[in-house]
Amino acid sequence: xxxxxxxxxxxxxxxxxxRLSCAASGRTFSTYTMAWFxxxxxxxxxxxxxxxxxxxxxxxxxxxxxxxxxSRDNAKNTMDLQLDSLKPEDTAVYYCAAKVPRGPATxxxxxxxxxxxxxxxxxxxx
Numbered sequence: 183x184x185x186x187x188x189x190x191x192x193x194x195x196x197x198x199x200x201r202l203s204c205a206a207s208g209r210t211f212s213t214y215t216m217a218w219f220x221x222x223x224x225x226x227x228x229x230x231x232x233x234x235x236x237x238x239x240x241x242x243x244x245x246x247x248x249x250x251x252x253s254r255d256n257a258k259n260t261m262d263l264q265l266d267s268l269k270p271e272d273t274a275v276y277y278c279a280a281k282v283p284r285g286p287a288t289x290x291x292x293x294x295x296x297x298x299x300x301x302x303x304x305x306x307x308x
Contacts, residue, residue, distance in 0.1 A: 184208045191302030202263040204278030212256040215283045220274035229290040268306045275301040
């Protein structure tokens with residue numbers, strides 16, 4: 183099992199940057215595929231980015247590609263999401279999630295993730 187705690191969310195201006203962090207408990211962090219999802223008010227939760235166990239492969243939603251960067255440090259049991267060139271539509275609660283690897287076809291599906299953090303609020307103000 184793994185417990186996840188997000189941090190770093192805050193109010194930021196359009197065009198600004200932010201770095202979210204996800205701290206994981208347990209000694210098996212490196213065995214999980216990790217991801218970020220987000221949920222805006224009145225909308226369904228959506229995939230943002232994912233990273234494989236070694237960090238060698240990353241996946242991004244088209245809406246954030248080129249602006250967000252996902253990374254992980256298995257020695258520190260942490261995963262980060264760098265958010266640049268922020269837009270008002272990036273406003274949401276951001277969740278980190280972990281799953282046992284089941285192949286690339288499942289990496290963008292929230293129902294495939296086994297563990298979730300409590301979320302951190304990102305608000306982009308114009």
